[in-house]
Amino acid sequence: MDSYLELVRHRIEDRGANVLQNVEKFGEAQLRFTVRIFADCLDEETRKRLLGNYSEYLTESEIREFVKGFIPAYTEYALVELVEKKRDGERFDPPWLTQEEYQEMSVREKWPRIADNLNEVASLQLCRELAKTGLLLRPYMLSDPGFNEGALEFALYFDLRDRLGGLSEEELRSVAASVAPLVDRAVSTGAGEECEETLRRIRMLVGKAAGLSLDPQELIGSLMERYPREGPPGWKVRELSKTLETMSLRDLRLTAFVHLDLLTAEETREIVSPFVSRWPSFFEIPSRYLRELILAIVERIPDRALTFFFERYSGGRMTMTPGASFFVWKLMPEEEKIERLREDNARMDQAMMARHLARYLMSGMPEELVDAGRQIALLTDNGFPVNHGSILKTLGGEAGDLRLRKLYDEVTILSLRMMSAPENERHELYREIRLRIAEAAGISPNTMRGGS
Secondary structure (H helix, E strand, O other), rough: OOOOOHHHHHHHHHHHHEEEEEEEEHHHHHHHHHHHHOOOOOOHHHHHHHOOOOOOOHHHHHHHHHHHHHHHHHHHHHHHHHHHHHOOOOOOOOOOOHHHHHHHHHHHHHHHHHHOOHHOOOOHHHHHHHHHOOOOOOOHHHOOOHHHHHHHOOOOHHHHHHHHHHOOHHHHHHHHHHHHHHHHHHHHOOOHHHHHHHHHHHHHHHHHOOOOOOOOOOOOOOOOOOOOOOOOOOOHHHHHHHHHHOOOHHHHHHHHHHOOOOOHOOOOOHHHHHHHHOOOOHHOHHHHHHHHHHHHHHHHHOOOOOOOHHHHHHHHHOOOOOOOOHHHHHHHHHHHHHHHHHHHHOOOOOOHHHHHEEEHHHOOOOOHHHHHHHHHHHHHHOOHHHHHHHHHHHHHHOOOOHHHHHHHHHHHHHHHHHOOOOOHHHHHHHHHHHHHHHHOOOOOHHHOOOOO
């Protein structure tokens, strides 16, 4: 029978070969996740060397090419580390644990080892392990070895890891010494309220050490959100420009519609009219000029996206004005949030507000409002312009601007409070918002998408 070292060596080699064999099938998010998994098993010096100028804001094809070179280099590194750590036999306590073994062990399995050998754990590894305990949301996660990789799907993990990296060695090990007995207590109490409360204490302790005043559970964003959350200047235009070159005429038209939806009427006149006026209709614009039109819009409004009108409530990404950073928004008092949202609203015109309200009526659940694919599909749904027109006809016009703005302000505050409410209450609150919009616009609730 092969030794442990031989078994693991074969597994590492086979895994690397399997990734390279299938890398052409990976989508953009899967490619980024692949890099995250392996980068989480590198020491600081090797991370800098192997990752180089890698960024999650590279295009999909660029990340794929990076992965093709990164995986063999990582495999070589992992094999060297394996031999080094096990040269004196199969030992599974710090400092003889490989970084992959840390990633493979469940929380309940590795934290007693960390506690007993605290000074033997590298600082970067300690930051990783503490950051992961900051994401212990449910008791089952204590025993789930897949939890370690699952944590990498959230940008919050990297926020916590990097913030903890700013602590001194003494501070870092002091936090770990405080977390260890709490992990032991959570494991011993099993699933139940006592365990849930202990996990909350662990999260709060880690969050406080990272400079956060909220339970990290309140700061979790969407899956596979790019990290860092803010991309380099011009990345959207660069990424989009390459994507547009591969699009069919039909897809270019739909992409143009998406970007037109982001504009006020005045912006449409300024940016779009010079393009459209050269052809009898929008549908006769050639591919080349559609690409130029889309890029002209993005260069003018690089910080807007189709779902920001709703994402702003949970993450501070404003529609018309500069947004707040994720953590700043989460820690901001409600009164200040409302003030920022109203400043954003003031920059919108009637047509834009009516489009946003129509999207509420056409989306049966709040989750659909942050689903870009779903919101893009509405642009070709006959019900969307009908609801949009009904809202404008009933509430808009020269005499109705105040009525529409009053409703939009009401929906803004209700949406903010909905997204601050417990998750199990949000669907009912969302239903009430949609009914309020329908009532104000004179639209029958029975005609709303997803029902009333």
